[in-house]
Amino acid sequence: MTTLFDPIKAGDLQLANRIVMAPLTRNRSPNATPTELAVTYYTQRATAGLIVSEGTAITQQGQGYADVPGLYAPEQLAAWRKVTDAVHAEGGKVVAQIWHVGRVSHTSLQPGGAAPVAPSAIQAKTKTYIIDADGNGGFVDTSEPRALEASELPSIVEDYRRAARAAIDEAGFDGVEIHAANGYLLDQFMRAGTNHRTDEYGGSIENRARFLLEVVDAVVGEIGGGRTGIRLSPVTPSNDASDPEPQPLFDYVAGKLAPYGLAFVHVVEGHTGGPRDYSQGDKPFDYAAFKAAYRDAGGIGAWIVNNGYTQELAEDAVAEGRADLVAFGKPFIANPDLVQRFKEGAELNAPDSASFYGGGATGYIDYPALV
Numbered sequence: 121m122t123t124l125f126d127p128i129k130a131g132d133l134q135l136a137n138r139i140v141m142a143p144l145t146r147n148r149s150p151n152a153t154p155t156e157l158a159v160t161y162y163t164q165r166a167t168a169g170l171i172v173s174e175g176t177a178i179t180q181q182g183q184g185y186a187d188v189p190g191l192y193a194p195e196q197l198a199a200w201r202k203v204t205d206a207v208h209a210e211g212g213k214v215v216a217q218i219w220h221v222g223r224v225s226h227t228s229l230q231p232g233g234a235a236p237v238a239p240s241a242i243q244a245k246t247k248t249y250i251i252d253a254d255g256n257g258g259f260v261d262t263s264e265p266r267a268l269e270a271s272e273l274p275s276i277v278e279d280y281r282r283a284a285r286a287a288i289d290e291a292g293f294d295g296v297e298i299h300a301a302n303g304y305l306l307d308q309f310m311r312a313g314t315n316h317r318t319d320e321y322g323g324s325i326e327n328r329a330r331f332l333l334e335v336v337d338a339v340v341g342e343i344g345g346g347r348t349g350i351r352l353s354p355v356t357p358s359n360d361a362s363d364p365e366p367q368p369l370f371d372y373v374a375g376k377l378a379p380y381g382l383a384f385v386h387v388v389e390g391h392t393g394g395p396r397d398y399s400q401g402d403k404p405f406d407y408a409a410f411k412a413a414y415r416d417a418g419g420i421g422a423w424i425v426n427n428g429y430t431q432e433l434a435e436d437a438v439a440e441g442r443a444d445l446v447a448f449g450k451p452f453i454a455n456p457d458l459v460q461r462f463k464e465g466a467e468l469n470a471p472d473s474a475s476f477y478g479g480g481a482t483g484y485i486d487y488p489a490l491v
């Protein structure tokens with residue numbers, strides 16, 4: 121019977137166990153540049169079978185929150201290199217989550233104070249975190265976006281391709297995870313609640329999935345499917361995302377992803393950070409059918425599940441073949457040695473939500489490991 125502690129090869133990634141550190145935004149990268157604290161933070165957690173980095177912007181246009189990191193400037197890439205070298209020195213594996221927020225941003229974060237971009241000019245009913253001129257952080261409404269011209273999309277595809285190449289060559293990551301979840305740009309294009317376009321990128325499921333698949337094609341073409349993963353969240357309402365018929369949409373996407381030889385498909389089940397049984401549309405989302413759509417079309421990527429898993433739920437999912445790996449977020453924030461704690465059945469540290477976002481060492485690198 122497969123357990124969480126069995127190694128697995130996911131594409132080109134040889135992983136020591138099935139326990140994944142989920143991408144976790146921590147807002148501790150001033151000027152979009154990870155600090156030395158990030159080196160300690162990720163190294164402390166290097167026993168994870170795979171670390172997925174926090175969302176990392178492919179360009180300033182793709183930046184949506186204060187103090188999140190980027191992959192688009194030399195100092196950012198050099199800072200990430202220190203992180204990946206340190207994780208590798210501990211025997212860990214780490215991929216970069218490459219991210220464009222689309223409409224989930226604010227003019228103060230955008231190049232030249234411009235409006236954020238999106239498939240359609242529909243303002244997200246959500247807030248983002250910015251730091252004002254006096255250095256005070258706070259949550260504000262996201263700015264009204266402008267609709268991207270179709271002629272602008274090839275340039276954004278190139279931004280993803282360039283970021284993927286830089287993540288490998290400059291920043292030293294073992295691969296990338298394309299962030300196509302949680303109501304950000306690629307999810308905005310896929311889901312009908314955010315995509316009201318009438319051109320070849322809107323309307324039908326095929327059209328709404330087109331931009332995502334152009335990005336996947338470019339990234340895989342640049343770094344290979346074996347070093348490329350993707351994160352999807354079929355029914356999350358995060359960042360005001362919605363679609364009335366998620367099953368046909370994501371079953372279609374699964375089938376189109378299958379030929380790319382991806383290292384993994386990472387699925388957020390339910391409401392990101394909320395109830396796993398949350399769903400949209402007139403019936404619960406069928407995750408087994410979604411996985412089957414991928415496998416039946418020839419998809420070989422490892423299947424990673426996420427959102428609210430306990431060790432017991434994770435062990436069952438892997439033992440029963442519903443997942444190949446399980447990603448943990450908050451447990452990894454509070455337990456750098458989560459793998460050891462699972463192995464020993466040790467008590468887990470409780471996470472302190474007050475220090476999830478922003479700040480310094482407190483709540484970041486000071487959670488205790490087992491003696």
Ligand SMILES: C=C(C(=O)O)c1ccccc1
Binds near residue numbers: 302
């Ligand atoms: C990258 C994020 C995501 O995928 O939801 C994120 C961003 C800000 C706060 C929490 C999470």
